[in-house]
Amino acid sequence: MxxxxxxxxxxxxxxxxxxxxxxxxxxxxxxxxxxxxxTLKSVVETSATFAAIPDNQGRDNPASKELMRVIDQAKADMRTFFNVAGGQLFVGESGTEVLFRLIRSAINAAPEGGKLLGSTLEHPATRSAMGYWAEKTGREHVLVAHDDASGTVTVEAYKKALSPDLRVATILHTSPVTGMAVDVPAIAAAIRAAAPGCLIIVDGIQHASHGHIDIDSYGIDGYAISPYKVFSRHGYGIGWASDRLTALPKEQLRGGPAENWELGTRDTGAYATFSDVVDYFAWLGGQFTDSGDxxxxxxxxxxxxxxxxxxxxxxxxxxxxxxxxxxxxxxxxxxxxxxxxxxxxxxxxxxxxxxxxxxxxxxxxxxxxxxxxxxxxxxxxxxxxxxxxxxxxxxxxxxxxxxxxxxxxxxxxxxxxxxxxx
Structure with missing residues (x-):
């Protein structure tokens, strides 16, 4: 304690x-x-430091190479924080924007027909994106009813709505209104059993600051957080996309790396400030374990x-x-x-x-x-x-x-x- x-x-x-x-x-x-x-004081200091650097990424000079090193280190730190080995981590405009992009990419790349699945507990970051693309692609958007009394949604409720023709499903990790968490691994496993090809996207925005994230144990295809809700600053969101989702057609610059999710040059300082967050978690955990991992x-x-x-x-x-x-x-x-x-x-x-x-x-x-x-x-x-x-x-x-x-x-x-x- x-x-x-x-x-x-x-x-x-x-x-x-x-x-x-x-x-x-x-x-x-x-x-x-x-x-x-x-906001962590270290995040404030890091933001100021990188805001003042005039050099850009991808240039042949020492300052540019240092920016690329910082980004690579931040991505490694993100993998540790999310506990995920594969897939791609990227920075976007906000957690909401990242979720919209993951959902848009998944729905438009999924086979035609079928259904989209979510729940009535969800924040509009997922529910609105799913609803919009359901209309655009002529698919049914099925909403699993959450339990009013407990303020959450259960795997049993999801199971009632499962079918083999599910194309994309969304799960809210923790509700920002009720404060109640959802059993993501159990729900994802149930969806996978019914529809192995279904792409599963999780909104982790409210959950990130309260409990650990363990993507490798979830069996999902997308996850997003808003760093300003986990001790960093406004102005960026972090997304993860599985190798399966990344391999599907998506919006990107033609001729660029096929695995790339980012559109344009992102702020190096955003990446660097998330390393500050991960370092803080590691420092705090070091007060409770002697492990060097x-x-x-x-x-x-x-x-x-x-x-x-x-x-x-x-x-x-x-x-x-x-x-x-x-x-x-x-x-x-x-x-x-x-x-x-x-x-x-x-x-x-x-x-x-x-x-x-x-x-x-x-x-x-x-x-x-x-x-x-x-x-x-x-x-x-x-x-x-x-x-x-x-x-x-x-x-x-x-x-x-x-x-x-x-x-x-x-x-x-x-x-x-x-x-x-x-």
Whole structure:
């Protein structure tokens, strides 16, 4: 456990920019990590360094060759982080753009006819892309219904929709609305058993900062993340495409390398900043294992992160010290249920008689940053079936503390009108 190692939490927080202070408003608690995690200080420094370099990639000069070395190192680090031996890793505009490209390429290269498969839990990054190309190619887009009570979708639900004519399927690794994870390996295996030729694309954007990624164990064809949600910065996304998907026809410069997914020159600094992220995971994992293997350290970091975030969400739900948890506060509802083993560092809630934007505003007044999820094109798929116009999303990361949770619970007790609230 992170908190069981004296001084480790302070060292962790010291590696992040603006960990307890907003550059605009001053001191604050940051519980809006699902909207974008805090940024490593090393990422800020690396971004500035590479932004100033005038040389371009692919030239015959020492600076250009150094840029290519940095990119090669970053791709090697990405392979370690994703735990994937084959396929191609590439950088795109954003995680959403990468998913659109993977899905577009898969659907247009797949044999004619057949069906496309997804779920109602998915973010529009996958659901919109699948829907658009289903219409363009005249295919049916089958949506597996997620479970409203648990806030996730199961392999059993997917199995009901499987058929041999599936062409492309999408899976959401973790919901940014409910915070619940999905059993990607089990669902992918079920799809493969029913339709071996089906191309499977996974949205890992919300999952990346909370638990380890192990692509080689999934049996999939595409995976995407948004690095700004995993301690890097805005302005790029990372995608992985299997050898099978890469070999299919796709948009690329004619005459270029057949395995290339990137369109135009990408930012070397984007690659370099992800190496900073991987180095951070390896450093953190090194506090819990003596192994010199970087992957082993990343796995140790993921285990420590998961354990710490569970401690924090349990404290939110069940209380800490003399403070009531959310589950004990009258009128407070928890999306996905209170006891849910699929939860990853996020609690979405409602307060009876208080609109979600007003709860967020009241928390802001006490310097606690959260976010309103509205029943719009981003979150309506989850909130509308629950009859909710909006909800409050409280999202954590491993650099958050029990003391911050305690301040949040004290503020929530006031908002919920708890008798005897501090």
């Amino acid at each position: 992170i908190t069981e190692k004296p001084g480790l939490m302070e060292e962790i927080r010291g590696r992040f920019a603006h960990v307890d202070t907003c550059p605009v408003t001053g001191p604050r608690i940051f519980f809006e990590n699902a909207g974008g995690a805090l 970087k992957r082993a350290r990343i796995e140790a970091a993921a285990e420590a992160i998961h354990a710490h975030e569970k401690t924090l969400t349990d404290a939110m739900l069940y209380g800490t010290g003399n403070l009531k948890g959310l589950s004990e506060m009258a009128g407070v509802g928890i999306i996905g249920g209170v006891e849910n083993p699929a939860r990853e560092g996020l609690v979405s809630l409602t307060v009876e008689g208080v609109d979600a934007p007003d709860v967020v505003a009241a928390l802001n007044d006490q310097s606690i940053r959260t976010h309103t999820r509205k029943a719009d094109h981003y979150s309506g798929n989850v909130l509308e079936p629950l009859g909710l116009p909006s909800a409050v999303r409280v999202s954590l990361c491993h650099y958050n503390t029990l003391e911050e949770v305690a301040q949040f619970l004290a503020a929530m007790a006031e908002i919920a009108g708890e008798t005897g609230a501090p």
